[in-house]
Amino acid sequence: MKTYEYDQSAAWFQRAAKVIPCGVYGHFSPAPCVPITHYPFYTARAEGSKFWDVDGNEFIDYMCAYGPMILGYRNPIVDEAFQAQLKVADTSSTASPVMVELAEFMVDLIPVADWAFFAKNGADITNYAVTVARAATGRRKVIAVADEYHGSSPWMQEAGHHGVMDADHVDVIRVPWNDATALEQAFARHEGQVAAFIATPYHTPVFTDNALPAEGYWAQAEAVVRKNGAVLIVDDVRCGFRIDMGGSNEYFGFKPDLICFCKTIANGYPISALVGTDALRTDCAKVFHTGSFWFAAGCMAAALACMKEMKRIDAPKLTMEKGQKLVDGLVDIAKGHGYNLKVTGAPSMPYLRTTDDESLMFHQKLCGESTRRGAFFSSHHNWFLSCAHTDHDIQRTWDIFEDAFKAVLR
Ligand SMILES: Cc1ncc(COP(=O)(O)O)c(C=O)c1O
Incomplete structure (x- = not known):
């Protein structure tokens, strides 16, 4: 060969x-x-x-652009929706109706979702989710899983990486994956200070075997988060729509408060989404979070077409x-x-x-x-x-x- x-x-x-x-x-x-x-x-x-x-x-x-490509490169349905929107308006001075249609579609599709919010990259949305949780609880600290990736902002990177300061990690507590007892202990050590537990639906570290949730893990983790009055954030940026069209949490049988989506949602066009429950709607509305290109309508039209197609073909x-x-x-x-x-x-x-x-x-x-x-x-x-x-x-x-x-x- x-x-x-x-x-x-x-x-x-x-x-x-x-x-x-x-x-x-x-x-x-x-x-x-x-x-x-x-x-x-x-x-x-x-x-x-x-x-x-x-x-x-x-x-x-077999890397599919590290995840975004789900329907095939240059998928005609998604590309035509993008091009058609570009012909009328893309980045302009007000939001586009397609943003409303996209939010409506996601609210219908995803059982946890009562609303949707859009940005560009995964880290935009994981950062935003944490900010919303802090706003909602008035607490600073975040519990995350050791060796799990949520983006390249300093608090998400590992300690010791170039340019990452100890101060960036002061409010981040890492616990082992699949260990609800460690999660409970972390909450106990920082009683009344933890805003959120953020985790991927299952463990996807690099250079290491990936690990599905152990039997009962998510039920226990969800109960611990609820008992402590914190927000449960699922980072579905990587797994989203490769496991379940309703969000990967549906497949694993639990209900988060916020779900972060990105990679697949527009088959490669740059857009990410946070969806959440009614209880967090007001805090989400109050938190200021935006970007120069976050209202680009072309990507929203692409996302709407992509999600409809992903749903149609399962x-x-x-x-x-x-x-x-x-x-x-x-x-x-x-x-x-x-x-x-x-x-x-x-x-x-x-x-x-x-x-x-x-x-x-x-x-x-x-x-x-x-x-x-x-x-x-x-x-x-x-x-x-x-x-x-x-x-x-x-x-x-x-x-x-x-x-x-x-x-x-x-
Ligand atoms: C689970 C997870 N969360 C967040 C991110 C960050 O997404 P982005 O690179 O679009 O900021 C990634 C990226 O690979 C990811 O896999």
């Missing part, structure tokens, strides 16, 4: 390094792409389940099924070579790790060899399935994985 060369990616990266600090920053940074020579850095074109890099190499994309069910089929085949291929490929998390966004090598080096090589044959795999982060992945894509991916395995073992 042909392996890819990345001369143009490398040339663009050299140009970038002169004018952009570290060339490509944040979650698209090449740093975790190991071996670095096996990955592309720049996309020239994307369509359906695939993208083509600046060297013309074709990839079946995107969570589809992506779960496709993910299960994909990983079952990959696990069998690994087994055929005498290796154990461990799959954790939801099948629609699985985290995979070859358990035979704790250092991850074998797994990194395997993902790198797969990528340079056309199946874009991350070795440190959960993958994402889309509704556009076909049986043909999956079969091709298995063939690539088989060949990659042979190359690593050679």
Whole structure:
């Protein structure tokens, strides 16, 4: 099987390094792409389940832009809704009616939602949710889960990261995932001071197995939060609409006060949303939170079209099924070579790790060899399935994985 060369990616990266600090920053940074020579850095074109890099190499994309792509790149329904709105108005001096229609749709779709509020990125919304909780309770502290990501604001990053000060973490208490006793103890240690518990529906750390909620965890956690008069925030930025169209909490059987959505809601157009219960409506109205482009109507039209389409085709069910089929085949291929490929998390966004090598080096090589044959795999982060992945894509991916395995073992 042909392996890819990345001369143009490398040339663009050299140009970038002169004018952009570290060339490509944040979650698209090449740093975790190991071996670095096996990955592309720049996309020239994307369509359906695939993208083509600046060297013309074709990839079946299992990162889906790190989540946003759910219906396939350049989905015509979403793109037409976006274009049609652009023709009449996008960013202008007042809000657009499509914002009201979008909020109405989300309130109908999501059982917890009595209202919706829109911004651009996930961190806009997780920050806003915490501010609303502080306004509602008059308390400062926030409990979050250790190693869970809610965005790149300093309080959300890990202690010790560049530019993150101890003061940024004074009001943030981290507790282990799936440990309702630790949560209860944290509330007790800071009695009367905790505004909110913020958590993802299940645990999605990087470089580590993902973990679904243990039996009874969410019921216990919800009860602890309620007993302490705090606000329960679900960060559904990553899982949203790959698990349940009503919010991932519906699947896991609990009711938060606020839910943060972002990635999938407009199939890649930049928009995020906070939905919440009536009890927090007034506090939400009183908190000032806004941005230059937060009222851009094109993205709202795209989000409305995307959510209607995800609902029509049952995107969570589809992506779960496709993910299960994909990983079952990959696990069998690994087994055929005498290796154990461990799959954790939801099948629609699985985290995979070859358990035979704790250092991850074998797994990194395997993902790198797969990528340079056309199946874009991350070795440190959960993958994402889309509704556009076909049986043909999956079969091709298995063939690539088989060949990659042979190359690593050679
Ligand atoms: C669970 C979760 N919350 C929040 C965020 C932050 O979203 P954004 O990068 O759009 O600010 C992310 C991003 O990956 C995420 O996965």
